[in-house]
Amino acid sequence: MDKVKILERYLPPDAAPLIGRWIDYFKCEFKISRNRGTKFGDYRAPHDGKGHRISVNYDLNPYAFLVTTVHEFAHLHTWNEHKHKAKPHGAEWKNNFKKMMQPFFEKEVFPPDVKQAIHSYLSNPAASSCSDLNLYRSLRKYDPQKEFVFTVEKIPAKALFKIKDGRVFRKEEKLRKRYKCIEVKSKRIYLFSPVAEVELVEE
Template sequence: MTSSYQDFVPLKAIPFMEFLINEHNFTLKIVNQRETKHGDFRSLPNGKFQITVNNNLNKYQFLLTLVHEIAHHVAHQKFGKAKPHGKEWKAVFQHLMLPFLNPDIFPLELLPYLANYLKNPKASTDSDAKLSLALKGNTAATGKYFVFAIPLGGFFIFKDLIYKRGNKRRTRYECLNMVNKKTYLFHQNAEVNSYQES
């Protein structure tokens, strides 16, 4: 078991995390960023268990993702083939998160968003727009912008393609791909590059 996770979580979270890791038998791998997920849990062919978490997450995102995945492991041990994000997993995740809901671990301004999310946790924190924005400190990565910050009708670049921002639908924006002229839905907190016409 690698202890390098300690560099990725808030300092005051380490004792609780140490307890969880010692209590539940799995290998933790910290991996390069994946576009489609922050982490995952899997049962390996040799009967052992593995959890992976992306290395590009900030300490609060990393902690939440790691506990999310440990909850899958615990639910798997307790209930066998339960729904991946069903009521059993939700109950385990809520229980495991309790010791971490503490202003010594998460910033005070984050706690109300976390508490609200944990009333009925979803498969991804990204599905809770307010929490995912708060977890990023309300700041996009250097040189990037959130889609919601692009003006209506404004252009932006995502994965080397130019899009035009359209209307909002709940937490997503309709954006027109300028090459194939198809409309795609972007999460309001998707991070994109601005596009300046030369």
């Protein structure tokens, strides 16, 4: 099947042809991957006879899939220009990400709130990756609603919640950027991102 037709299932349709051309131009192995809880996408530089490899989680909404795809292609382009001399999310990568995002801004692919969040993200040197909370929250609005799933910041203080592996925690106070939470069984303290997805547990 034509790669553009496949990409249209995951990306905003107007974005698919250009991503298809990038895959060919950069001679990149592009893989649509299973969900990886810790990351949306991944870039691997050429190594051991293998060329550039990019993978993006299959279950992202179209805007998150596109932002992640451009993020990883910006890593590839930066590697081609600088090899290991550039920092992973340094000025060179940021500049390439900006340039490579421009065609999608011109096509008006993104809703205004996501476009604004991307602009803010790129002007903020402290935000090193797609873990930027403002951008993450904007993209999340376009996810299909999941029943019974909440983010840590949305549940009440002292509420119990469980994570995917079944462990149960109690939400405590916010410490700078993360929430202090206590695992009920071990009494150990863990720090959770405000946007970590969890399931509420009845007392």
